[in-house]
Amino acid sequence: MRHLKSARMLATALLSLGSLVLAWGFPEARAQSFQTSAPTAILMDAGSHAVLYEKNADELTAPASMAKTMTAEVVFNEVKNGRLTLDSTFTVSENAWRKGGASSGGSSMFAQVHSTIRLEDLLRGLIVQSGNDAAIVLAEGIAGTEENFAHLMNERARAIGLTKSTFRNATGYGHPEQKATVRDLAKLAIHIIETYPDLYKYFGEREFTWNKIRQQNRNPLLSMDIGADGLKTGNIDEAGYGLIGSAVQNGQRLIVVVNGLKNARERANESRKLLDWGFRAFESRELFAQGQVVGEAQVYGGSKRSLPLVSLKPVRVLVPRGDGERVTARIIYTGPLKAPVRKGTEVARLQVNRGEMQALEMPLYAGEDIQEGTLSQRALDGLLEFGTGWVRRAFSSLVERI
Incomplete structure (x- = not known):
């Protein structure tokens, strides 16, 4: 029972790494005034x-x-x-x-x-x-x-x-x-x-x-x-x-x-x-440069427990000129990902919202190779899976930028 409790505590600690919030002090957003008669x-x-x-x-x-x-x-x-x-x-x-x-x-x-x-x-x-x-x-x-x-x-x-x-x-x-x-x-x-x-x-x-x-x-x-x-x-x-x-x-x-x-x-x-x-x-605003690490995904049964996620092209969003509308980027994936994972494999999606509206969605790729872990690493991950069912969870990582 003590081992199961420890596994759950460790799982909770690892899962917390998947929720990263970065804030840059967003200005107050202004509502869009454009209207169309098109239904x-x-x-x-x-x-x-x-x-x-x-x-x-x-x-x-x-x-x-x-x-x-x-x-x-x-x-x-x-x-x-x-x-x-x-x-x-x-x-x-x-x-x-x-x-x-x-x-x-x-x-x-x-x-x-x-x-x-x-x-x-x-x-x-x-x-x-x-x-x-x-x-x-x-x-x-x-x-x-x-x-x-x-x-x-x-x-x-x-x-x-x-x-x-x-x-x-x-x-x-x-x-x-x-x-x-x-x-x-x-x-x-x-x-x-x-x-x-x-x-x-x-x-x-x-x-x-x-x-x-x-x-x-x-x-x-x-x-x-x-x-x-x-x-x-x-x-x-x-x-x-x-x-x-x-x-x-x-x-x-x-x-x-x-x-x-x-x-x-x-x-x-x-x-x-x-x-x-x-x-x-x-006007165009760059959130992430080509190849820049956007966030991390958790990995199951691998030599490492986290995988850097990158975009193969710059992540840009168009925002109203002179407006401080809030821009958020959310990483969506189902995981943890199961090792091995090859560099360049599409493993997640990046959803960018401008205010309440989804402005952009694009794929994210593994930024490096993750090999299968050692027997002891896989055994520990197996214990975590047994205790929490974490492989079947859906995770999202939240990154906010202006």
Whole structure:
């Protein structure tokens, strides 16, 4: 009994090392005054993935044609992995022609039934013209049916970290189960920009002509002098008007997503207002340098009982200019980690909050190798596990910085 009590005391002492609080005397924070009429909205910095503004960002709504951005990601992934090329050809089925062609009443690239079209042209029809026929042709050509393609969309969505959104078709047509959040759509935009820089260019094309019909890109930001170069609009009755937008100024890229606006004009105005405010009102602040030790994680059964955690790139957050808003960084991991642990292994996540809002989340990696401990070290850790169940605990380490 005495040994068990000692083990618990030692465990408590070790666990206390996992909660480190550093304070630098934070000035009083001031509330954000920005407002938007968009029912759901988010503004993100693409470089740091920091959230600058959000409003109902995790509310599920119909994405309308913004779902075609997920359709494009699946196609881009096929090209990147060599299963398709831009010269691959697809045949326009009667289903695609009837359901997505001009007679359907929706947006169309005016593809002719039974014709054969190159993948690159279908991508332009999908992205620039928002062609429902192009979306269906691509879905059927890749997966056999649009329903099968929707399964691929959801697989890819989960693989790239879209945790809440569900896709049921390639076009964005209304479906009771097809819902997305503006946060997920912003993550999708950043993923496409970072992963497919050579294919992302199609989102910035102003117009595309097919079947002798010239159509303008529906993204209103592209015609504004604000550095916009993508991505996609959407509109169906159940969701209102939405937009995923991206713009670059002075080397900084911002992503805006809005949904639920009353009309196209309000969608354009609110999207631009968010971008203008983001470029004007924020400055970058470095919390940790690249490779700097951010904190420590506890280790079980190793030659050492703690492991330094580092980021592979600088940890920066955008904060309001001249504001003393509180910035906190929390290390999240499940542990203690079981030895051995190799240097460079992702073992934790760093969550950075600006005030009450999560501004950034990024991986943390083992800063050194931790070998398996000696028999006596492992025996002691085994006793601690038996006495406290600490291996199954979830730990967090809190670091506060300004």
